[in-house]
Amino acid sequence: MRIPCPICGPRDSREFTYRGAALDRPAPDAGADAWEDYVHLRDNPAGPTLDLWYHHAGCASWLKVSRNTVTHEITGAVLAGAEDKA
Amino acid sequence: MRFSALRILKEGLTGNRGWTPHWRSPEPKSEYDIIIVGGGGHGLATAYYLARTHGLTNIAVLEKGYIGGGNVGRNTTIVRANYNLPGNSEFYSHALKLWEGLSEDLNYNVMHSQRGVINLFHSDGQRDYAVRRANSMIIQGDDAIVLDKAGVRKMLPYLDHDNARFPIYGGLYHPRGGTARHDAVAWGFARGADMRGVDLIQNCEVTGIDIEHGRVTGVQTTRGPIRAKKIGLATAGRSGQTAAMAGLRLPIESSILQAFVTEGLKPVIDNVVTFGMGHFYISQSDKGGLVFGGDLDFYASYAARGNLPMMEHVMEAGMALMPMIGKAKLLRSWGGIMDMTPDGSPIIDFSPVGGLYLNCGWCYGGFKATPGSGHTFAHLIATDTPHPAAARLRLDRFATGHGLMDEEGTGSQHNLH
Numbered sequence: 001m002r003i004p005c006p007i008c009g010p011r012d013s014r015e016f017t018y019r020g021a022a023l024d025r026p027a028p029d030a031g032a033d034a035w036e037d038y039v040h041l042r043d044n045p046a047g048p049t050l051d052l053w054y055h056h057a058g059c060a061s062w063l064k065v066s067r068n069t070v071t072h073e074i075t076g077a078v079l080a081g082a083e084d085k086a
Numbered sequence: 087m088r089f090s091a092l093r094i095l096k097e098g099l100t101g102n103r104g105w106t107p108h109w110r111s112p113e114p115k116s117e118y119d120i121i122i123v124g125g126g127g128h129g130l131a132t133a134y135y136l137a138r139t140h141g142l143t144n145i146a147v148l149e150k151g152y153i154g155g156g157n158v159g160r161n162t163t164i165v166r167a168n169y170n171l172p173g174n175s176e177f178y179s180h181a182l183k184l185w186e187g188l189s190e191d192l193n194y195n196v197m198h199s200q201r202g203v204i205n206l207f208h209s210d211g212q213r214d215y216a217v218r219r220a221n222s223m224i225i226q227g228d229d230a231i232v233l234d235k236a237g238v239r240k241m242l243p244y245l246d247h248d249n250a251r252f253p254i255y256g257g258l259y260h261p262r263g264g265t266a267r268h269d270a271v272a273w274g275f276a277r278g279a280d281m282r283g284v285d286l287i288q289n290c291e292v293t294g295i296d297i298e299h300g301r302v303t304g305v306q307t308t309r310g311p312i313r314a315k316k317i318g319l320a321t322a323g324r325s326g327q328t329a330a331m332a333g334l335r336l337p338i339e340s341s342i343l344q345a346f347v348t349e350g351l352k353p354v355i356d357n358v359v360t361f362g363m364g365h366f367y368i369s370q371s372d373k374g375g376l377v378f379g380g381d382l383d384f385y386a387s388y389a390a391r392g393n394l395p396m397m398e399h400v401m402e403a404g405m406a407l408m409p410m411i412g413k414a415k416l417l418r419s420w421g422g423i424m425d426m427t428p429d430g431s432p433i434i435d436f437s438p439v440g441g442l443y444l445n446c447g448w449c450y451g452g453f454k455a456t457p458g459s460g461h462t463f464a465h466l467i468a469t470d471t472p473h474p475a476a477a478r479l480r481l482d483r484f485a486t487g488h489g490l491m492d493e494e495g496t497g498s499q500h501n502l503h
Contacts, residue, residue, distance in 0.1 A: 021339070
């Protein structure tokens with residue numbers, strides 16, 4: 001798999017560390033149920049998904065990668081948090 | 087039809103014309119007492135023990151593909167009970183005892199071979215842990231022997247004992263561990279369940295779970311609706327999708343685990359050997375192929391095939407441990423879809439929906455669990471009380487933090503196991 005890093009260009013997935021599903025972190029006081037949901041429960045989709053990868057052997061950015069869990073196809077990657085700033 | 091030496095002799099002398107199919111292919115009825123979703127090892131074993139132990143036979147096993155075509159046919163066939171933590175320890179001990187009588191019980195040769203499992207260690211700290219784990223196993227009533235350097239050298243002379251990075255300090259030897267023939271396990275349980283009246287429905291995908299007033303009433307399938315009072319999900323690898331049909335989200339992420347087999351060789355590896363530092367384990371099948379595997383590919387996947395980086399890593403680990411296998415030609419590789427839980431341990435429990443039972447989260451450990459999983463899951467479904475050997479495999483342990491079974495000690499978090 002090659003991941004199109006917005007900073008470094010397309011790079012071998014071996015340069016990246018996988019973190020898991022890209023989820024919105026609840027507020028600190030959101031309550032136990034919201035945190036249980038965030039920490040443990042997963043949609044675990046078979047198909048398109050968004051997950052977080054860390055470019056440890058490159059620019060050290062966190063990326064939000066659009067990927068298909070059935071075909072391993074990667075359709076895009078953006079810097080994590082970029083859409084929040086836009 | 088019972089198998090016996092006499093029967094084989096008779097059939098051999100009469101042209102093998104008397105053998106019949108191992109199970110029927112019935113049309114689904116409109117209603118059953120119990121539906122098991124998933125015709126893999128665990129689902130078939132559950133149906134078998136429901137019939138055999140609890141006398142319940144108005145049961146259907148619904149399989150979207152064919153019997154034994156999922157993870158029970160995509161593993162490395164290792165059977166062991168060498169766990170450290172309460173919960174896993176008594177559960178896998180229970181499973182191993184069932185394995186030991188399984189061929190006789192099923193009247194079907196599952197080729198259970200107790201050739202011994204050896205977990206190598208490479209430092210003083212790892213030796214301390216191996217001793218502690220051996221004590222846990224012995225306290226549980228199972229068997230464990232801690233081998234020193236010379237002991238491993240005598241048993242496994244072909245290893246690279248003086249590897250510069252991971253010199254071998256010894257091994258945790260579990261003599262009752264070993265392997266079994268994966269297909270025979272699926273077929274044996276299928277035949278045993280069918281003989282007792284269970285309907286095995288293949289090519290029947292469950293597309294919906296019907297719930298009224300918080301209780302299940304049946305399922306929608308590609309072969310029409312079927313009603314049932316109780317439904318057991320045994321769909322590891324796809325548990326997230328089947329549970330979603332009942333409106334549930336599970337603490338599970340599916341990942342891919344690859345395994346490999348070489349061309350057939352003369353006997354070279356007598357036991358199951360694991361090399362934890364390289365994430366590598368190996369045994370030799372009865373046909374002579376070296377069967378080995380490594381770690382997860384470490385990203386969520388349903389592809390049932392892995393990628394080359396992990397394949398390369400596994401080959402490197404194998405070469406570091408036993409350079410003699412370098413000339414063997416790799417024949418096949420495959421991937422199984424693993425239900426990964428945050429703590430790396432399974433779930434057999436009630437679900438929040440009435441009449442719906444969960445058997446999921448098997449991580450890397452599903453095959454060795456097969457009879458134990460079926461036996462305890464059948465107990466849960468039949469009696470509505472957890473079996474003592476599986477009482478700690480609870481769904482709510484992640485929310486409460488009580489009774490987590492984090493064997494690797496890495497933390498109860500997705501992507502760490």
